Amino acid sequence: MVGKFIVASAVVTILATIGASFLPIPASWRGTSSEFHIPFIIDTLMACLHICAALLFLMTLGAYKQKMRIAYAVVSGGLILTALGTLQLAVLDGFDLMDSPWSMSGGVALPFLLASLAYYAGTRSYGKLVGSTSLFTRAALVIPVVLLGVVLFSLLPHVAVPSEIIYDVSNGILVWSLLLDVTAAYIVLRVRQRIGLHYKQALTWLAVALLGSSLCLVVAVVQGVVDPNRESTDYVVNILATIAGLLWVRAGYSFTRTRTY
Amino acid sequence: MSLLSSLFGSTKQQEVQVNTILELTNYAASLASNLESIDPFLDEVRRITASVKPGESPSVSDNQALISVYLHIEEYLITKEPVRSFSKEGLRAHIAPDLRRQIENYEVNLKEKG
Numbered sequence: 001m002v003g004k005f006i007v008a009s010a011v012v013t014i015l016a017t018i019g020a021s022f023l024p025i026p027a028s029w030r031g032t033s034s035e036f037h038i039p040f041i042i043d044t045l046m047a048c049l050h051i052c053a054a055l056l057f058l059m060t061l062g063a064y065k066q067k068m069r070i071a072y073a074v075v076s077g078g079l080i081l082t083a084l085g086t087l088q089l090a091v092l093d094g095f096d097l098m099d100s101p102w103s104m105s106g107g108v109a110l111p112f113l114l115a116s117l118a119y120y121a122g123t124r125s126y127g128k129l130v131g132s133t134s135l136f137t138r139a140a141l142v143i144p145v146v147l148l149g150v151v152l153f154s155l156l157p158h159v160a161v162p163s164e165i166i167y168d169v170s171n172g173i174l175v176w177s178l179l180l181d182v183t184a185a186y187i188v189l190r191v192r193q194r195i196g197l198h199y200k201q202a203l204t205w206l207a208v209a210l211l212g213s214s215l216c217l218v219v220a221v222v223q224g225v226v227d228p229n230r231e232s233t234d235y236v237v238n239i240l241a242t243i244a245g246l247l248w249v250r251a252g253y254s255f256t257r258t259r260t261y
Numbered sequence: 262m263s264l265l266s267s268l269f270g271s272t273k274q275q276e277v278q279v280n281t282i283l284e285l286t287n288y289a290a291s292l293a294s295n296l297e298s299i300d301p302f303l304d305e306v307r308r309i310t311a312s313v314k315p316g317e318s319p320s321v322s323d324n325q326a327l328i329s330v331y332l333h334i335e336e337y338l339i340t341k342e343p344v345r346s347f348s349k350e351g352l353r354a355h356i357a358p359d360l361r362r363q364i365e366n367y368e369v370n371l372k373e374k375g
Contacts, residue, residue: 198292
């Protein structure tokens, strides 16, 4: 069944990606056709991969106890939020809606903020459930430290930008997500150390997926510092995010393998 | 399909059959989400594996001790495992018939002794 699901997801992903490449270009678009379509294609691919990964995690729920199901569901929720957040970016950018009230009020960042929080909350619950507690599973400590990191990062010197507040908020979101994803990966690796062999591969892939997402965020943060005006294209970040999506699918698939024993 | 296969391996679940009591205890231990909880039981397994020479099988008394360890781990998995639910039937489904009979005989003897 899982094999069929993977094949069906691959077909849907390919069809959605092809569909994205034929989207009509709005009259307001000022760039080239490829500048409009390529981000759409990559974002669609990334969103489909994250949704597929979320569904794979959810397929495994029946084998687990209530608290573990909640932990999985929270991580899956994070994946769906990442997918929706990515798709909205493509839509807002492509249809010239970056100046809309939703974007300007910071709502655009909400899915990503919550997604990283979900990854952390889900892996933290998992860690606590199997008795792998540490400073990193103490939310009352981790969240303030992450917020402090965001504030300190905003104080870093940088080249002139049109709007300081937008610059700080967008980088703050990236740093928030990066710190929470790395913390979640660390918790998963600690759980992996003490868990039985049956689950080790699944946890390895989960840690790899979180680190893949973190690598993408590191590049985005560096890009934000070096090239704050986004004069170069963001394709590197998008491609890394797509690879991270593939790693999430692999992690979800590994979890489906833990169902049977 | 080859890209999917190389990334995901075979999507068919392999049928495992456990033939020896040593394999069985290791298999049951691999299902625990917190190895520290079952570590005291595993000390006995370590003692036995350290004493058995390569190519030799554990003695009858060692086999009995390993069955006892397996039953402790099985009970832990069924009653205390925090992450997932296990059933006795499910856990024993992959045990080779001979070994399963040995375990059941051990349980009967244990009950008779009270």
